[in-house]
Amino acid sequence: GIQVEQSPPDLILQEGANSTLRCNFSDSVNNLQWFHQNPWGQLINLFYIPSGTKQNGRLSATTVATERYSLLYISSSQTTDSGVYFCAVENIDQAGTALIFGKGTTLSVSS
Template identity: 90%
Template sequence: GIQVEQSPPDLILQEGANSTLRCNFSDSVNNLQWFHQNPWGQLINLFYIPSGTKQNGRLSATTVATERYSLLYISSSQTTDSGVYFCAVEGANFGNEKLTFGTGTRLTIIP
């Protein structure tokens, strides 16, 4: 199946800093989503972005499908940004519609 790797696994930043999270995948994709899992375990959809660039407030994401990677940018970090960020993809060549998740990046924002 398709492989998904996220980096870095852990990131600790001071409040106000900017960060870039990376997601590499091993094959063409139909679907790529970024999620934030908050301390209560809820998975929040951030972006649905199989290609191109999207922005939502302080967050933006870019997927370069031809080079098989996606980046999530967080600017002016706040403590509420802490949690685990997951990238998940649906491979285009595997004949089904299931998502494969990376193992996540744990972001900790220090006040």
């Protein structure tokens, strides 16, 4: 099945710093999403981005489908950004099945 690798596994930042999280995947996809799991365990959908670039406030994401990677940018990080960021993909040959998740990047932002 499709493999999803996220890097780095852990990231520690001071408030106000910028960061880039990476997601590599092993096959063509028709669906890619980024999620944030906050310290209370809630999974929040950040971006649906199988290709292209999107921005939402301090967060933006870019997926280069032909090169099989996606990047999540966090600018001017805040303590509320702490948590685990997951990338999840669906293989184009298995459309309509389910998203496969990477192992996540754990972000800690301190004040």
